[in-house]
Amino acid sequence: MLGVVSKQKNKVPAITLGYWVIKVLATTLGEVGGNAVTLTLGWGYLIGTVIFSTFLVAAVTAQIRSKRFQPFLYWAAITATTLAGTTLADLLDRSLGLGYLGGSLSLFTMVMTTLGLWYRSRGSISVDTVTGPKVEAFYWATIMFSQTLGTALGDWMADSTGLGYNGSALVIAGTLIIISLLYFTTKVSHTGLFWAAFILTRPLGATIANSLDKPTTAGGLAIGDFSASAVLAVIMTICILAIPQRPGQKSKSEPSRA
Structure with missing residues (x-):
C-alpha cells in the first residue's frame, strides 16, 4: 500500500552545511580513534572491531x-559507525587479504544492495522518510557499510594510486564540490547526491586523519592517535553545541508497501 502517512518524528538531523562539518569531524575521529586501538595499543583489527561493534550496537x-x-x-x-568501519575495513583489506580494491568493491556492493532492499521495501531511500524502526534499520545499515567502504576507498586512493594522503584529500574534496554544484544547479536526484556525498566524506576524513597521524616520512604530521582523537572529540563536541541542530523535515507521505 502506498501513501501511508507516518506519525513518527524524524530522528535524523536536517542536512545543512553544519551537518557536513560535523560529519567530516566524525569520520576523521573514527579513523584516528580506530588506529589508536588497533595500531597504537597494538590490539589488532579483530579486537578493535569487536570493541567498536559493541559500542555501535549500543548506540x-x-x-x-x-x-x-x-x-x-x-x-x-x-x-560509532566510523570507528567500527575503520577497524572492519582494515580487517577485511589487510587481515583477510581482500586488498584495498577488493575490499572497496565488496563494500560498494553491500552499500548498493542495502539501498536496493531499502527502496524495494519502502519505495524511497530519502533521509526524510527515516521515521520508524524499520526505515532506521535500513538507514543505519547503509551508513555502516558506507563508512566501511569509505575507509577502504580512502586507503586504496592514498596507497595504490600514487596520490598519497594529501593528493587523495584534494581529489575527494574536488569531487564533493562537483556534487554540491550538481545539487544546487541541476535536477539530478538530491537523494542520490546525498548518498554519494555521504560516502565520499568518509575517505575525506580518513585521508585527513592519515595526514595527521602518519609519520613525516609517509607524508603525515606524526601527531599521536590519542592526542588527535582527544582534540577532534573536543572540536566535534563544540560544533554540536554551537551549530544549530534540528530534526530533518518529515515526508508528508512515506511510501510503503504492505
Whole structure:
C-alpha cells in the first residue's frame, strides 16, 4: 500500500552545511580513534572491531529506541559507525587479504544492495522518510557499510594510486564540490547526491586523519592517535553545541508497501 502517512518524528538531523562539518569531524575521529586501538595499543583489527561493534550496537539501539531527535545520541551513533568501519575495513583489506580494491568493491556492493532492499521495501531511500524502526534499520545499515567502504576507498586512493594522503584529500574534496554544484544547479536526484556525498566524506576524513597521524616520512604530521582523537572529540563536541541542530523535515507521505 502506498501513501501511508507516518506519525513518527524524524530522528535524523536536517542536512545543512553544519551537518557536513560535523560529519567530516566524525569520520576523521573514527579513523584516528580506530588506529589508536588497533595500531597504537597494538590490539589488532579483530579486537578493535569487536570493541567498536559493541559500542555501535549500543548506540544505534539507543538511537532507534529514542522517541525524538537527540543531537549527541545521533552523532555518537555516527561516530560509532566510523570507528567500527575503520577497524572492519582494515580487517577485511589487510587481515583477510581482500586488498584495498577488493575490499572497496565488496563494500560498494553491500552499500548498493542495502539501498536496493531499502527502496524495494519502502519505495524511497530519502533521509526524510527515516521515521520508524524499520526505515532506521535500513538507514543505519547503509551508513555502516558506507563508512566501511569509505575507509577502504580512502586507503586504496592514498596507497595504490600514487596520490598519497594529501593528493587523495584534494581529489575527494574536488569531487564533493562537483556534487554540491550538481545539487544546487541541476535536477539530478538530491537523494542520490546525498548518498554519494555521504560516502565520499568518509575517505575525506580518513585521508585527513592519515595526514595527521602518519609519520613525516609517509607524508603525515606524526601527531599521536590519542592526542588527535582527544582534540577532534573536543572540536566535534563544540560544533554540536554551537551549530544549530534540528530534526530533518518529515515526508508528508512515506511510501510503503504492505
